[in-house]
Amino acid sequence: MEETSSPGIGLLVEKVMAQMEVAAEEDIELNIQNKPAIRKIQMLPLLTDFLSKKKMQQEFLDHGILTLLKSWLDPLPDGSLPNATLRSFILIILTQVMPVDISLEDGREQLKKSGLGKVIMFLSKSDEETTANRKLAKHLVQNWCRTIFNKTTSYCNLRNSVIPRTKKPLMKQSTRVELREADLDLEGPRRPCSSGTASGSVSVPEPAPCVYEVNPLTNFKPEVARRYRRSREVRESECFGRIEKKMSGLKKSNKKKTLQAPKPAVL
Template identity: 40%
Template sequence: DNEQSPSRAPQAEEREEDEEIDDLNTGKRKLETEKCTGGVALAVETFLAELEVAAEEDAKLNRQKRPAINKLKNLSHLKAGFSKIKLQSEILDHGGLSVLKTWLEPLPDGSLPCIDVRATVLNVLNDIYIDWDESDRREQLKRSGIGKVVIFFSKSDEETRANRKVAKELVHKWGRIIFDKSTRLEEMKKFEKKPAKKSQDSGVSSSRPHASRPDPAALDYAVRPQSKIDPVEVRARVKNSGHNEHRAKLNKKLQEMRAPKRKQLQATKLSVDGRRMEKYT
């Protein structure tokens, strides 16, 4: 028995890691992850690709003036994946912050993602462990551009008090990295200012010291960062994994599993900005 005991620990760790990978791909979407060296990386790549595709599909629906519901349907999947502590480092290395940015960015018509999406992503960002002593992590934050988006939400009068509070906590934690100095409000203002002019819709001057909603007809991305969802890049992420056939089967399976719910979901006119009902034609 004593000889077998040492071998149990590695086996237990391997089983635990496999469970983490399986959990990452569940929420009614279990992947038959290959038990190989690249298994974790493949699971993370697929997970992030699914989140990117959801953002892409919502952008497409919004252009068609239809309810953008894909991110909302994938919220539990996002939360489950980012909550796996042992996989967080791998997720960050594969561009997790950039993916979360696409979930927070405005839709093509300038409206915000729904309130539940904003709240979930902001809380995921606040809960995820990031070692800022690592230079790679600091660079990942800067390159992702998510800091500018969070700053907007921390100052926006369109945002809920709870979400603004979380966003401000993130700005406080990330400030020295985002600005290379401090989190002084004077340094944040460059991300919030826009030329003094009246909105066509509200007639209110947009040169206020706090963040304001840009005119959807002429978006000002100095106030709200531009959405840069690239469908080609999204699909390339999956293609580069070398598992196109597996991905196609997964998509088919997901469609079958979602089919019973699709009619009910489409019958509901969901608010895009989380505060009002959009008019869809």
């Protein structure tokens, strides 16, 4: 059959993807006209039939199907999300029917170029998304992050891993996969930004342990302290001298008054 040959599959994939592009454009026009956007919904049975065929999945990926799926999930011109059934279909396709193997470099590159990861991240946090779809989206992003960054949520793996012991850790170690929009850039692990994170989370600072390999610098200067001590002793000595002189003058004045004879009264 023609479909089993590589050129035949390639032509068929191109035809299906062209119809997907037209459906997305028609839905945009319908939304602008305040009409129901139903063209993509009408294509779902056809798309399900093709994407469920294992022999055609790689061909769809090579032709950029992820970019098209991202455009299908993008908000419509009026700001509303596409049909919930359509969103569920795409999430199920990505999680069950045609999962992207991002353990391979080609898979990571395809996902990065498509921008699909950021849209899935948005759906996993959106209040407008259904609970079932949010769970699917979050599960999908967790799998991608776990594969890309070699993260794990298994307690056994964390328990068996070798972790160097320190007197006091600077930050608490988290056993869950942290989901950040920057993770889906697929460029590998990076250092956290001090001005915040993509997710907007703020870490609580903790005091650093007082364990130093090199003693910290001090502002204490012995010669300055000695000069200050001598100056203070001189000031105290002068102050005590003035007090003693004043007290001595008061004593002499009182003594003269007591030795002076009383004058006889004149009658």
